[in-house]
Amino acid sequence: MIYWEDVPVGSSFTTAERTISKDEIIEFASEYDPQPFHLDEKAARESILGGLCASGWHICAIAMRLVYDSFHVKAATQGSPGIKECRWRRPLYAGETVKITVNCINARASESRPTMGLTNWTWEMTNEAGDTIMITESWLMMGRRPTDDTPVEAP
Amino acid sequence: MAWFEEIEVGRVLELGSHTFTSDDIIRFAEKYDPQPFHTDPDAAKDSHFGGLVAAGWHIAAVWMKLMIAARKTVPKEESAPAPDGRQAPQGGPSPGFFDLRWIKPVRAGDIISYRTTTIEKVDLKSRPYQGIIRALNEGFNQDGELVFSFVGQGLIERREPFAGSSDT
Numbered sequence: 632m633i634y635w636e637d638v639p640v641g642s643s644f645t646t647a648e649r650t651i652s653k654d655e656i657i658e659f660a661s662e663y664d665p666q667p668f669h670l671d672e673k674a675a676r677e678s679i680l681g682g683l684c685a686s687g688w689h690i691c692a693i694a695m696r697l698v699y700d701s702f703h704v705k706a707a708t709q710g711s712p713g714i715k716e717c718r719w720r721r722p723l724y725a726g727e728t729v730k731i732t733v734n735c736i737n738a739r740a741s742e743s744r745p746t747m748g749l750t751n752w753t754w755e756m757t758n759e760a761g762d763t764i765m766i767t768e769s770w771l772m773m774g775r776r777p778t779d780d781t782p783v784e785a786p
Numbered sequence: 787m788a789w790f791e792e793i794e795v796g797r798v799l800e801l802g803s804h805t806f807t808s809d810d811i812i813r814f815a816e817k818y819d820p821q822p823f824h825t826d827p828d829a830a831k832d833s834h835f836g837g838l839v840a841a842g843w844h845i846a847a848v849w850m851k852l853m854i855a856a857r858k859t860v861p862k863e864e865s866a867p868a869p870d871g872r873q874a875p876q877g878g879p880s881p882g883f884f885d886l887r888w889i890k891p892v893r894a895g896d897i898i899s900y901r902t903t904t905i906e907k908v909d910l911k912s913r914p915y916q917g918i919i920r921a922l923n924e925g926f927n928q929d930g931e932l933v934f935s936f937v938g939q940g941l942i943e944r945r946e947p948f949a950g951s952s953d954t
Binding site: 659662665666667679680691693695704708709710713714716717719 | 817818819820821823833834835839841842843846847848850851854876877878879880881882883884885886887888891936941
């Protein structure tokens with residue numbers, strides 16, 4: 632288990648890559664963001680975005696899953712109070728392969744909960760060409776290592 | 787929906803509400819955020835949340851769903867075509883958002899009502915046919931408690947090109 636103490640400022644990792652299909656983009660958008668450039672290839676080509684692309688909220692959810700699979704699944708995560716900023720820099724087009732580069736830029740112990748610490752992260756989603764699709768800055772609540780637990784190597 | 791020029795700072799739009807059932811919470815979380823407090827009611831009881839809670843991105847995605855639905859109810863006659871013949875915009879892409887807060891957990895069975903308030907209009911010298919609208923978006927639970935908020939942005943078409951010189 633990765634605890635708050637195991638990811639000090641400067642910790643960094645890159646997630647696995649994932650290719651985002653047209654079907655997945657349309658499925659998410661049909662339920663949560665039914666705008667033409669997320670649903671229909673022809674309408675998307677004629678739109679300001681130039682092609683079928685994922686909802687910004689879908690980009691956030693995809694990023695969440697990629698980071699979960701690399702980090703949260705083996706870490707004492709306890710939720711997030713929020714996102715300071717999220718920039719959608721360019722569209723995520725159907726068929727693109729993306730990954731997230733994660734950096735810890737700040738950390739502090741919780742003042743009210745002695746078993747909790749907070750870590751401040753940037754996430755950057757890039758495609759195969761290295762273009763930045765999204766950047767976020769957020770805080771994550773994590774459990775602190777119990778004194779009887781042995782440390783593990785951070786990702 | 788409305789042209790950039792027609793949107794007024796201070797405009798409040800009630801977007802309606804959504805019930806987060808446990809099935810709904812688990813279905814979203816299994817795909818995008820399978821932390822146990824979002825997917826497993828028993829494990830969630832032992833977490834610091836004390837029960838199943840919706841994924842943060844699920845709460846945000848439902849805001850978008852209700853926002854799109856609300857846009858479609860704006861009467862067509864409100865927004866006449868531009869002098870150059872362009873039709874009123876159907877919404878536009880967003881460059882991102884600020885200050886998103888998950889203030890209180892959204893639990894299985896909670897009914898969240900969303901609303902959006904226009905707070906700022908930004909002229910763009912670099913894009914004379916578009917402007918940025920900033921809005922404070924909020925979600926309240928059935929007890930009237932604020933559970934979610936963020937400042938969203940949309941790039942919205944102007945009816946007539948921006949002729950001013952201020953830029954931010």
